[in-house]
Amino acid sequence: MxxxxxxxxxxxxxxxxxxxxxxxxxxxxxxCNSCCTAGVPGIPGNHGNPGAIGPQGMNGIQGMKGEQGLNGEQGMKGDNGSNGLDGIPGKLGPTGPQGLIGLPGANGVKGEKGEQASQQKSAFSVVFTSNPGRHDTSPMKYNTIISNVGNPYNKETGKFVCTIPGVYVFQVTSMKSTGGKILTAIKKNGNIQMTTRMDAAGYNSASTMVVLDLVSGDEVWTEPYNSGTNYYQSDSNRYCSFSGFLLYAA
Structure with missing residues (x-):
């Protein structure tokens, strides 16, 4: 400056x-225009020394602020750019802490009733409605059938014949006469599985029950143990009986 x-x-x-x-x-x-001729101009002198710095001028007056111009019109919307390429998947982050257990959800809609699976059935109950007296040591042939679901009991032989493999329950009740005693066995294919005995004086009864695992073709029946323990007593009151049923199929 x-x-x-x-x-x-x-x-x-x-x-x-x-x-x-x-x-x-x-x-x-x-x-001297009238009498003299103009002389030759002299040689310019040397430049003088710079003068002293003058005082600083006064600050100019600040001009007034101009008015704001009008807003320009909005330009047209540009076209949408193309979608960028998918980035590379990032690394799997660490497993976060387990959240709180949520509230139980509402009960769902009740489903339709399913079809009932077909259940295999086998059951019987037979009795003596007349007095068998002293029964032979052979399968006891009960003369009256109360039930015979699936026809497993053969009245002609007095034997139950298994047609549905599974677990069965058998029960026998026998009553003795006043003059003797009884010992009744439940047999499977000729082998004793369970016995019931009564030798007290007077009319008395005895019962027993057994659970057997049978295969198709197995036979089960009741029989007096020997000829000295075969004093049976029955009538229309049905004191002597033999029953069995399938607990569940194999």
Whole structure:
């Protein structure tokens, strides 16, 4: 800033000197125009030293703020750009802590009733409705059938014949006469599985039950143990009976 000021000041001084020289020359020319011939201009003198720095001018007055221009019209919406390519999947983050157990959900809609699986059935109950007396040591042929589901009991042989493999329950009840005793066995294929005995005085009964695992073709029946323990008593009150049923099929 200071150098610029000095340069301007030098130019002003030079112009002033030239102006003074021209004025003097013109005056001299006019004074001696009638009698003298103009002389040759002199050689310009050396530049004077720079003048002192003048005082700082006053600050200019700040102009008024211009009014805000009007908003330009909104441009047209540009076309949508194409979708970028999917990035590479990031690494699997660490497993977070287990959350709290949620509240129980509402009950679902009741389903339709399913079809009942067909159940295999086998059961029977037979009795003596007349007095068998002293029964032979052979399968006891009960003369009255109360039930025979699936026809497993053969009245002609007095034997139950297994047609559905599985677990069966058998029960026998026998009553003795006043003059003897009884010992009744439940046999499977000729082998004793369980016995029931009664030899007290008077009319008395005895019962027993057994659970057997049978295969198709197995036979089960009741029989007096021997000829000394075969004093049976029955009538329309049905004191002697033999029953069996399938507990569950194999």
């Amino acid at each position: 200071y150098l610029r000021f000095n340069m301007m000041l030098t130019i002003v001084i030079q112009i002033s000197i030239i102006y003074v020289i021209k004025s003097a020359a013109q005056t001299n020319s006019e004074a």
